[in-house]
Structures are given as structure tokens and as C-alpha cells.
Amino acid sequence: MKNVIEAVGRRERKKLETRFALRRAALRLVAENGLDRVTVADIADAADVSVRTFFNHFPCKEDALVGADLHRLQKLRAALTEQPPDRAPIAALRAVIIELAAKLSDYREDLLAEMRVVQANPALRAREMSEFAQYERELVAEVARRSGTDPARDLYPLLTARVAVSAFRAALTLWCTIDDPPALSNLVGEAFDLLEQGLPPPQSR
Amino acid sequence: MKNVIEAVGRRERKKLETRFALRRAALRLVAENGLDRVTVADIADAADVSVRTFFNHFPCKEDALVGADLHRLQKLRAALTEQPPDRAPIAALRAVIIELAAKLSDYREDLLAEMRVVQANPALRAREMSEFAQYERELVAEVARRSGTDPARDLYPLLTARVAVSAFRAALTLWCTIDDPPALSNLVGEAFDLLEQGLPPPQSR
DNA sequence: CAATTCACTGCAGAGAGTGCAAAAATGCAG
DNA sequence: CTGCATTTTTGCACTCTCTGCAGTGAATTG
Incomplete structure (x- = not known):
């Protein structure tokens, strides 16, 4: 806000x-x-x-x-398009999402307040989820383009885009939840590290 | 239906x-x-x-x-609890979700019809998303238990559970979308393979 | 064959959301 | 400053969603 x-x-x-x-x-x-x-x-x-x-x-x-921010959505997709084409999709996604995270760092209080309200009301949660789904859909198309796959025939773009959004959401949730959190960008980086290692169980880290 | x-x-x-x-x-x-x-x-x-x-x-x-199926939700969590405790969370999730997928294979037509309606209406999409969010929440708790981590302090359980649900959703979407699809369980397996390899770009496969 | 339970029904009423036309505020040219 | 166009705000009438309540009849129980 x-x-x-x-x-x-x-x-x-x-x-x-x-x-x-x-x-x-x-x-x-x-x-x-x-x-x-x-x-x-x-x-x-x-x-x-x-x-x-x-x-x-x-x-x-x-x-x-909840107010979906279409402006931010378009900027995210544009940022992804501008990533170097030789970068692996998951790495490109990491870069643009970390960039997005950096912009959000100033609004922790507001996000926290909004998150509390949203968490407490199933109807709002549903809306927020579908907002994230919009992000997913935008990203799917771009991942498909970058990787030369067909999202209607190959799991890869759908899965990769959704997983990237999951990483962002997980980092955001934690960042708003815990006291005295590290920088959001660092949390996002951590999440992508886990992803790129195939989600190893914590014992083996 | x-x-x-x-x-x-x-x-x-x-x-x-x-x-x-x-x-x-x-x-x-x-x-x-x-x-x-x-x-x-x-x-x-x-x-x-x-x-x-x-x-x-x-x-x-x-x-x-859209009708959320609470019964199925509880069974999924129970199935996860019963997985051997030495199995890595991502592997345990894979197992129970493949089990779930097997049960769904008979209903492709019904799921397809429902999916068409849901896809065409944002309000329904929101509801469906929040249904999946319920799955995520159930699984988070169980992943945290299995891995001995605190979901309020560690990214791992949140991320892993959400990513697993993403894999299921991606497989389900594709299965309902393409003509003459492979078995849903196989698609789910494929998705988890990609995850456990850290989402390598398709060129390197 | 009672007695009970329970799905279904109608009705009254509060709240959500829309279309329309009038009123108020603002921007702008002369 | 003044008139005129544009845009925001407003009130009103109306439809639809959803809830509480009381009553009816069929299914169940003993």
C-alpha cells in the first residue's frame, strides 16, 4: 500500500x-x-x-x-524476456525474481498487514492464489519460448514456471513471518539454490 | 463427477x-x-x-x-505419514502423489469437462487454486515433521510441499490437455524426475 | 403403526454488484 | 474570471446471492 x-x-x-x-x-x-x-x-x-x-x-x-498489480506483472515478463538467451530458464527466472524481491524490501510492513488479513480469510486466499496463477501463466509462455518447448506437450515450461513462483511465494511467506528476517533477495536465492539442487533433504546439507 | x-x-x-x-x-x-x-x-x-x-x-x-474433496485431502496426508521415515521428503511426496494419480486415471473425461469450465472462469480458477493451497498446507506440516525442520523458520518444508503440488498440477494439466496422453502416473513421475534433477533445461537432456 | 429424523420447501430480509442519469469537481480555452 | 467539456462522484432502482426460520412430507426406527 x-x-x-x-x-x-x-x-x-x-x-x-x-x-x-x-x-x-x-x-x-x-x-x-x-x-x-x-x-x-x-x-x-x-x-x-x-x-x-x-x-x-x-x-x-x-x-x-488483494488488488492484482498488472503493471508489475508486465514488467516481470519484460524483464524475463531481456535476460540473456543462453541462460538456463531456471537461472533467468532466479535473476528476475531476485530483482523483483529487491523492489519489495521497503514494503515489509504493508505486506505483512495484508498477508495477515489474507491468511485469515479463505476467500481472500483464493484471490491471492489466482493472482499468483497469473504470474505463472505469464512465465510459462516465456519459459517455453526460451527453451523451445511446447507448453501444451511438454511438462518442462509449466513445471519450471510454477516452481519458480513457488520459490518466490515460499520466500515471501517466510520473510513476512519471521522476526528479524534476512533480505528477501537472499531468501529467494536460498529457495532457488534448493531447487537447483533437486530439493535435498536438510540432513544432507 | x-x-x-x-x-x-x-x-x-x-x-x-x-x-x-x-x-x-x-x-x-x-x-x-x-x-x-x-x-x-x-x-x-x-x-x-x-x-x-x-x-x-x-x-x-x-x-x-469445483467442490473441494476433504476426504481425499485427509487420505493424502495419511498416506504421506505412512511412508517409510528414512525416505527423503521429495521421494515420499512422489510416491503418494503417484498413488493419487493412479486413482484419478479413470475420471479423465469428467476432469476434462470440469477443467474447461474452470479455465474459462477466473472466479472458479481462484477457487481451484485455493483448493490446491489446502493440499500444500497439509503437506507442509508433514514435510516439516519428516525433515525435523520448522516451517516458520526454514524454507525447506514450505518450498518442498509447494513444489510437489506444482508437479502434480503441471502433470494434471498436461494430462487433461493433450490428446492421447500417457498415464497420469507417468507424467507425475516425469515431473518429479525434473524436480530432483534441479530442472535442467531441455537442451541438456 | 406411531414416533422420530431429515431432506426439502417457501418466505422474508440483508448484502453484493450493475446500469443509468443527475450533480459536483476539475481542467482548459478564451 | 467565465463558460464549456470531461471526469468523478452520487443516488436510485433493480437483480442476484446467501442466510435464518418455520413448516411439510417422506424415510427410518422400534
Whole structure:
């Protein structure tokens, strides 16, 4: 939840303001009372706008809480495309995901708050999962291109993309969960190390 | 969608009948018209029961279409617990998931139909994803136990469980997608082979 | 053949979400 | 500053989802 509002005109700025106000209010209320004990009317009231305005910004209550970031998604795929073509897909994925991780490091508190709310509500978990699924789908196509395989006939691209996202998710979860965590990028690196070693059991490390 | 109704009394049998009738009607109608052009009333009518009855069987419209199978979930975890303790977690996961795959082989047609509907509707995809997330959570705990690690401090169990589910999903997707596929168990085995080799790029295979 | 259990039903009501047209705020040219 | 176009916000009517409750009838039990 970035408060950094870098828009130009007042109109755009105000629009973003109400959007963030709604998002903030939604997160706060749901954290306090639980998803199904908060109505859209409550959220709109707390943000001091009408219910209709809420639905102008978000198609449904849940989207005010999880909000998929399409912009980031496209940038991720672009970054992957720009990786050197001789790099193995799993290595290329590692590089771009570590890059992404570096950008997230500043938002640990916000991510933590959001994660708590999401974890507590199955309906939100479902949304978050499908957000990650979007990432997977984008990456599958790119892995297929890089490796010259057909995702409709070969397991490799599907598996590799999904596994990479799993690594990111695992690192992110741990990073938000534990006290005094190492850098997110390091955790992501660790996860990819494990992957590239074929997930050896911890005893043999 | 198994028509195998193995219940005892007439009452139970009829209950299952209406449940399956609702499920069938829901799948058919949504396949034909799309999720948001089908109301619960439509589904109930098609299954010749009241709307209220629909909600006695399913908490929401979507659940009539994806239906998480808690029974299977518990059996999977139990199977994992019973694996020999000296087996590496990834190998134990492989074994139980291949076992699960074998049980699914008979239902390819039904799974395919369901998958088509699910793929076409983001809201259903989200639900399916969260169903898989349930699997992940069950498996995390068991991997942690087997490997003596703490899922709150170590990446290993989280990553391993999620990656195993990714392997299963990737195999399942491919199995339902391609014409004349190999046995699902073989695809799952292939996926785990790739994992245990650290996802080598296809050129080096 | 009672007595009980349980799936099913209808109804009333709260909440989610949409379409539409009017009102308010903003941006811009003269 | 002033009028005009654009965009955001708003209220209203409406459909659909989902829940609680009370009642009916068929299946089950003894």
C-alpha cells in the first residue's frame, strides 16, 4: 500500500487518494472484524465516499483487499524476456525474481498487514492464489519460448514456471513471518539454490 | 463427477442424487452459457429442486462447480505419514502423489469437462487454486515433521510441499490437455524426475 | 403403526454488484 | 474570471446471492 502518489493533475491525484482511502479502510476494518462482518457500506463510510464510488474503483469487496498489480506483472515478463538467451530458464527466472524481491524490501510492513488479513480469510486466499496463477501463466509462455518447448506437450515450461513462483511465494511467506528476517533477495536465492539442487533433504546439507 | 453412488439407505441415496443432479446441471449450464449468465435459480430449476435446496448442498454457486474433496485431502496426508521415515521428503511426496494419480486415471473425461469450465472462469480458477493451497498446507506440516525442520523458520518444508503440488498440477494439466496422453502416473513421475534433477533445461537432456 | 429424523420447501430480509442519469469537481480555452 | 467539456462522484432502482426460520412430507426406527 504505497502512499507515494506520483500522479500529475489534481483530478488524478484525488482519484488515487479515494482509491487508497478505500483500500486502507477496507484493510483496517477487515483486520479488526473479519471479512464477512464488514460490508461495503462500512468501507465506503470509513473512507467517506458513497457505496457506488466504491464499486467505481473495485469490482468487488475482495479486490479492495488483494488488488492484482498488472503493471508489475508486465514488467516481470519484460524483464524475463531481456535476460540473456543462453541462460538456463531456471537461472533467468532466479535473476528476475531476485530483482523483483529487491523492489519489495521497503514494503515489509504493508505486506505483512495484508498477508495477515489474507491468511485469515479463505476467500481472500483464493484471490491471492489466482493472482499468483497469473504470474505463472505469464512465465510459462516465456519459459517455453526460451527453451523451445511446447507448453501444451511438454511438462518442462509449466513445471519450471510454477516452481519458480513457488520459490518466490515460499520466500515471501517466510520473510513476512519471521522476526528479524534476512533480505528477501537472499531468501529467494536460498529457495532457488534448493531447487537447483533437486530439493535435498536438510540432513544432507 | 462419479455416478457411482454407494450409499445405503434410500434417503442418503436420494440426497446424493440431488447433489449430483445439481452439480451436473451447474457444470452443463455454465459450460454452455458462462458463469455469470447462469443464476442459482437456473441451476436449481434444471435439477428440479428449489433454490433453497441448492444452498443446503452448496454454500455458494462456485462450490457446486469445483467442490473441494476433504476426504481425499485427509487420505493424502495419511498416506504421506505412512511412508517409510528414512525416505527423503521429495521421494515420499512422489510416491503418494503417484498413488493419487493412479486413482484419478479413470475420471479423465469428467476432469476434462470440469477443467474447461474452470479455465474459462477466473472466479472458479481462484477457487481451484485455493483448493490446491489446502493440499500444500497439509503437506507442509508433514514435510516439516519428516525433515525435523520448522516451517516458520526454514524454507525447506514450505518450498518442498509447494513444489510437489506444482508437479502434480503441471502433470494434471498436461494430462487433461493433450490428446492421447500417457498415464497420469507417468507424467507425475516425469515431473518429479525434473524436480530432483534441479530442472535442467531441455537442451541438456 | 406411531414416533422420530431429515431432506426439502417457501418466505422474508440483508448484502453484493450493475446500469443509468443527475450533480459536483476539475481542467482548459478564451 | 467565465463558460464549456470531461471526469468523478452520487443516488436510485433493480437483480442476484446467501442466510435464518418455520413448516411439510417422506424415510427410518422400534
